[in-house]
Amino acid sequence: MALLKKDIKNEQGFTIIETLTAIVILGLIMIFSAMLVKRFFFSPKALLKGDALTLASAEMERSLSRNVSNDTSYSNSAGNLLIERKISVKDSLQSINVSVMTKNSAEVVLTLHAYKKL
Numbered sequence: 631m632a633l634l635k636k637d638i639k640n641e642q643g644f645t646i647i648e649t650l651t652a653i654v655i656l657g658l659i660m661i662f663s664a665m666l667v668k669r670f671f672f673s674p675k676a677l678l679k680g681d682a683l684t685l686a687s688a689e690m691e692r693s694l695s696r697n698v699s700n701d702t703s704y705s706n707s708a709g710n711l712l713i714e715r716k717i718s719v720k721d722s723l724q725s726i727n728v729s730v731m732t733k734n735s736a737e738v739v740l741t742l743h744a745y746k747k748l
Contacts, residue, residue: 681706682730682740685713689728690742693717699724705733712736722748 644652670676685706692698693715703714716727724746730739 686728686742693726
């Protein structure tokens with residue numbers, strides 16, 4: 631019994647240095663994981679591509695369903711993207727190209743192509 635009390639009495643927990651080291655390491659892990667989450671989920675380029683895909687597919691749907699035959703270009707409501715539709719006809723095949731570009735740098739973000747038999 632005396633030996634058991636002696637073992638319990640000599641047993642010590644973590645030192646302050648070990649505890650602080652663990653807290654610092656956990657803090658660094660949290661900072662890096664927050665940066666990764668921000669980079670992957672809130673990337674402006676990823677959000678821009680999502681908007682571009684939505685706009686381009688809507689324009690393609692309109693062009694196919696309404697039998698549109700003229701070219702057009704316009705900007706989105708935010709004013710940061712330019713949507714451009716070009717239509718060409720060869721033989722009995724209509725080609726519809728919808729491109730979405732950034733308005734400032736004219737960098738093409740997305741292009742959709744569709745063909746329709748007339």
